[in-house]
Amino acid sequence: MRKRFVPNFKAAVSNLRLNRKIQLLLIFIIVPIFIMFVFMFLKIFSYNQQYDKVIANASEAGRFSIKFKEDFDYKIYLLIAGHSSFTEENPYTSIADAREIATDLVRNTNIEDNRYRAESIIRLLGNLEKYVKRIEENKKIGGYYDENIQIWNNDVQTVTALIQSNVLEYTYYETKGMETVRKEVSESFGRISFLIFVLFVVLVLAAIFLSFIIPNSIVKPIEHLVETTKKVARGDLTVRANVLKGGEVSDLGNSLNIMIEKIENLLTKVKIDETNLRKAELELLQSQINPHFLYNTLDTIVWLAESGRQEDVVKMVGALSDFFRTSLNYGNGIVNLREEERHVRSYLQIQQVRYQDILQYEINFPEEIKDAIIPKITLQPLVENALYHGIKNRRGKGIIVVSAAINDYDIEIKVSDNGIGMNEEQLKRIQHRLSNRDKEDEKYSKRESYGIYNVNERIKLKFGDSYGLSVSSKYNEGTCVRIKIPYEQI
Numbered sequence: 001m002r003k004r005f006v007p008n009f010k011a012a013v014s015n016l017r018l019n020r021k022i023q024l025l026l027i028f029i030i031v032p033i034f035i036m037f038v039f040m041f042l043k044i045f046s047y048n049q050q051y052d053k054v055i056a057n058a059s060e061a062g063r064f065s066i067k068f069k070e071d072f073d074y075k076i077y078l079l080i081a082g083h084s085s086f087t088e089e090n091p092y093t094s095i096a097d098a099r100e101i102a103t104d105l106v107r108n109t110n111i112e113d114n115r116y117r118a119e120s121i122i123r124l125l126g127n128l129e130k131y132v133k134r135i136e137e138n139k140k141i142g143g144y145y146d147e148n149i150q151i152w153n154n155d156v157q158t159v160t161a162l163i164q165s166n167v168l169e170y171t172y173y174e175t176k177g178m179e180t181v182r183k184e185v186s187e188s189f190g191r192i193s194f195l196i197f198v199l200f201v202v203l204v205l206a207a208i209f210l211s212f213i214i215p216n217s218i219v220k221p222i223e224h225l226v227e228t229t230k231k232v233a234r235g236d237l238t239v240r241a242n243v244l245k246g247g248e249v250s251d252l253g254n255s256l257n258i259m260i261e262k263i264e265n266l267l268t269k270v271k272i273d274e275t276n277l278r279k280a281e282l283e284l285l286q287s288q289i290n291p292h293f294l295y296n297t298l299d300t301i302v303w304l305a306e307s308g309r310q311e312d313v314v315k316m317v318g319a320l321s322d323f324f325r326t327s328l329n330y331g332n333g334i335v336n337l338r339e340e341e342r343h344v345r346s347y348l349q350i351q352q353v354r355y356q357d358i359l360q361y362e363i364n365f366p367e368e369i370k371d372a373i374i375p376k377i378t379l380q381p382l383v384e385n386a387l388y389h390g391i392k393n394r395r396g397k398g399i400i401v402v403s404a405a406i407n408d409y410d411i412e413i414k415v416s417d418n419g420i421g422m423n424e425e426q427l428k429r430i431q432h433r434l435s436n437r438d439k440e441d442e443k444y445s446k447r448e449s450y451g452i453y454n455v456n457e458r459i460k461l462k463f464g465d466s467y468g469l470s471v472s473s474k475y476n477e478g479t480c481v482r483i484k485i486p487y488e489q490i
Contacts, residue, residue, distance in 0.1 A: 039192075073160055079136075086139070092129065099122055114170050127155075322342060326342070338370040344363065347383060348361045355392075398417060401415075416481070434471065468483075
């Protein structure tokens with residue numbers, strides 16, 4: 001039976017939560033100690049009360065015995081001899097005070113005989129009061145000295161002697177009660193000491209027993225989890241925690257397994273995203289070094305030189321230099337808005353020379369936000385898209401406006417044009433691709449609006465899904481592309 005109990009107890013403890021295990025350990029140790037402490041406190045308090053009562057009674061009785069007889073006898077003698085008056089001595093006050101003390105003795109004692117003695121004192125005080133009244137009456141009538149002396153000798157002193165005797169007996173038996181209390185305290189402390197020893201032995205054995213079961217049930221699963229996390233830290237994502245018992249530890253093991261699986265999936269996704277990002281950046285770089293754009297720009301420069309427009313040649317070459325300096329920069333893929341503004345401005349300067357009959361542009365960036373960061377080559381693809389798909393497809397002169405503003409902790413950049421715009425079907429298709437970013441849409445985006453899709457993807461990869469592009473357009477009125485990025489500085 002004992003062998004079966006221990007495994008069952010271990011299993012029951014292992015399935016408890018950590019706080020329950022700690023509570024169980026504390027209950028086994030603290031509760032018995034607390035009970036013993038309360039028991040000892042009540043015992044000590046009870047004995048202390050008895051001691052206090054006995055000592056108080058003995059002290060009160062002792063004060064009664066020492067002072068009352070000689071003071072009262074002498075006071076009555078002075079009254080009889082005429083050395084004092086009843087008004088000055090007031091013996092009735094002494095009797096009243098003594099009666100009050102005797103009443104307290106009756107109320108406080110736990111000894112039946114002493115209660116009877118205290119009641120006898122009260123009765124004797126009543127007789128004493130009668131004798132004093134007789135002496136007072138004789139004094140008022142005049143004379144009766146011999147009769148008063150006789151009352152004083154035979155009655156008053158006899159009664160005070162009896163009172164003193166009863167008080168002495170009362171004190172003796174109260175003092176004897178102290179010895180009884182002392183014996184009870186001694187015997188009680190002996191029993192308490194034995195109980196404390198037995199309780200100590202039981203608690204030590206229980207603590208030793210629980211110190212093996214409870215800590216092992218806590219430490220072993222945690223050690224297993226620690227070893228599992230170490231393997232994960234070394235890069236082994238195939239390992240899994242195997243904790244079937246232990247309350248919170250079991251939940252922690254399950255959460256750790258889920259976390260490992262999510263880390264593995266995230267790492268796979270990150271690798272895929274990094275590959276796609278590098279691919280997108282390379283494709284974007286290649287699209288920026290478009291041979292046709294370069295050939296057309298160089299042809300324009302040659303034409304300007306042949307026409308003798310030296311200042312325009314210098315401006316074109318400077319703009320082309322600025323454009324390719326940013327495009328071909330293989331450093332960090334993040335720049336500030338000031339650099340991005342310079343890049344898109346150089347592009348528009350080049351294109352305005354080529355399309356001066358149909359193109360105007362405005363760039364409005366507040367100075368206070370020009371240090372905000374943005375992925376490199378974000379605006380140029382959107383401006384290029386506005387030029388080739390919007391301005392060139394309408395009649396008359398068009399305008400491209402690039403503006404930026406801060407909104408709470410985000411920056412909103414607008415690239416708007418008054419070109420041909422999009423019909424409702426085209427707009428919905430582009431909005432769907434920007435919000436879904438699935439593979440089918442990605443393939444389709446390469447044929448149409450690739451620049452918008454590419455910029456949107458890079459912003460989301462950098463700042464998260466809450467940022468990116470949004471498009472609004474009306475056919476024959478124009479298109480507006482909004483870029484939302486957080487306000488961060490390098």
